[in-house]
Amino acid sequence: MTPSSTYRLQIRPGFTLHDAAALAGYLAELGVGAVYLSPLLRATSGSDHGYDTTDPTVIDPDRGGEEGWRALLDAAREHELGVVVDIVPNHLGIAVPHENPAWWDVLTHGRESRYADWFDVDWSAGPIILPVLGDEGGPELVDGELRYFEHRFPLAPGSWADGDDAATVHDRQHYRLAHWSRGDHELTYRRFFSITTLAGVRVEDEQVFAATHAKITDLVADGVAGLRIDHPDGLADPTGYLERLRRLAPDAWIVAEKILEPGEELPAEWPIAGSTGYDALAEVDRVLRDQDHDAPLTELYRELTGDGTGFEEYVERGKRMVAETLFQAERRRLARLAPDVERAGEALAEIAIAYEVYRSYLPIGADRLDWALAEAARRRPELAETLSTLGSRLRDPADELAVRVQQLAGAVMAKGVEDTAYYRYSRFVGGNEVGGDPAQVGGTVEEFHAAQRRRLDGSPDAMTALSTHDTKRGEDVRARLAVLPELHDHWAGFAAAFLDRTGLPNRRFGYLLAQTLAGTGPIDRDRLQAYAEKAAREAAEETGWTRVDAAYESALRSAIDLAYDDPEVRAAWDLLDAMITGPGRSNALAAKLLQLTAPGVPDVYQGTELWTDSLVDPDNRRPVDFGRRASLLAGLDHAPPIDDSGAAKLWVTRNALRLRREAPELFTDYRPLSATGPATRHLIGYDRGGAITLATRLPVGLARTGWAGTTVDLPDGLHDRLSGREVPGGRTELAALLADYPVALLAPAR
Structure with a gap:
């Protein structure tokens, strides 16, 4: 199926x-x-x-x-x-307890609830801690329930008599209402990452x-x-x-x-x-970025921000921060499972920090655990004896301690890296993507081909993606960012002007904002301001979700305003945007065709058949104008121009999806195709067993030389599903094949 x-x-x-x-x-x-x-x-x-x-x-x-x-x-x-x-x-949502019948019953009856085994609650730690209280007021008795503003909580049978006050009744329940700030320290149920309103299910x-x-x-x-x-x-x-x-x-x-x-x-x-498909997303993104610009980008980043710290150190810092702050309750629960081992919670958290991957799946991935144990001991030699003592238990898949360390490792990775380090380290934010590697800017065509062959051989029916509801930036924003390494001097000028004129004290974060402006172009400023606020809170440096610095966030909004309203900065932004737009669209069409035709089952995230300028959620979940898309699709009977409408991307998407659906036999193999001539490095080509994909990479550099003298050898009797041209085969000039679009999709003539 x-x-x-x-x-x-x-x-x-x-x-x-x-x-x-x-x-x-x-x-x-x-x-x-x-x-x-x-x-x-x-x-x-x-x-x-x-x-x-x-x-x-x-x-x-x-x-x-x-x-x-x-x-x-x-x-x-x-x-x-x-x-x-x-x-x-x-997990299940528990933000509104009365909307969750199972959770309501657990709060009512505690360990005796018929749903008690549904939720991953540490019943040995006492009543369930519910971190819902604010700084004002307290719970009240209303209509046989405890109420706190809009929050409602049930009463255990027989726990309320006439004349009892709310505090007395509260202390008789199977739960305790606590200040919201106590959640990260004292929570007694497993949650989704650090979200206390999502309770883990067994x-x-x-x-x-x-x-x-x-x-x-x-x-x-x-x-x-x-x-x-x-x-x-x-x-x-x-x-x-x-x-x-x-x-x-x-x-x-x-x-x-x-x-x-x-x-x-x-x-x-x-x-x-x-x-x-996040792995496929990273493969497509990397091959469209020039690895030769890695060193110049790093030099520019250090020059403009003063930051010489490598990404690996940001990873460790981010993971350590969340392990020591957000996940204190999880550390305490781990320590309770090893009560006779001194500093057990600290040592177990260190293992979670040390994991190179999200987690192991014991007995699968035991080598990952062993590496984390050794790395934790190297980083914290004073904990080496404790780690050695815990090692045998951690290698036992049946031991609850082993289970919970693996669960914690994944949460520490997600929050410490994706949601922290990715917003602190800003050398090239186009690579700061779920499943990506910010330490590596670009990749080679050979690496891309090898990855596709591995997928075809190992998991040919895996999903592939370019955008999801969880990506940090939409696919076309990343396609535009991929142009920046090729526009080094122009990008450097704009970034320097933005950083100097805004005067943001954290120049690393200012550099992230400058790249965001380049990636989106001048979209609605409210969206960019909302993004800046979220990104700064995720970075958790000057401001944060639980300690908002209103003055700093106001400065961020002012920085975005300055990009729009300051004549000098706006002129530089407009010039850079004009230089990015054409090559960015070339990259976007290349990325789309590569993802839609490479091994795997391609997913199209809603609306991305047209140009997309989305940022991180909730921006990427905005309503989609499907009426416009349907109208455009109905009018497509030949290749449209590459313009603001996005019809060209819709055309590429339609033809690739239709070919995959109608002729799956053309997508059963993977054979790289190479060009011959001076522009060889600008082509990504492969034959999927009859369907041939040709895509342009590094379009700014290509524009200086063109395809002149560069050819590719093709089978006879092909038809380009995008341009509509018949392709006779043999040695074929890329200048003719890619005259209208930066991509071609060839299949046997019908």
């Missing part, structure tokens, strides 16, 4: 399953193989993302409910589309799995073609979970949101098709 491709839709109260059903015809015309839906089960009221499921037994009425689901299924079948659903096994328990996956079982019975698994790294036993899920859905196409670090492979033991 592997689809030829997927198209991701964000289902939310403002765009329901009924709306998705109405798009089925457009998606089919686009060439999509399956519609890929964000989480559908009942979520916290008002949730736009759906990852805070509150009741896993029903489809969310706010997202269209059962009626909307049936409408979507019917529309998909009518248009011969598969359906792929995103599911969330790791799907390793077969009964809990069955209860929380009952509706998923129904969806599979309804004919769902595939499942996307959110955050398996949070689970106690990811391998066991995926094996159980495979038994539930033996024929489904299953992919997991596993973020692979450079050089890491998905566990071969997992009975799934592969990952959700």
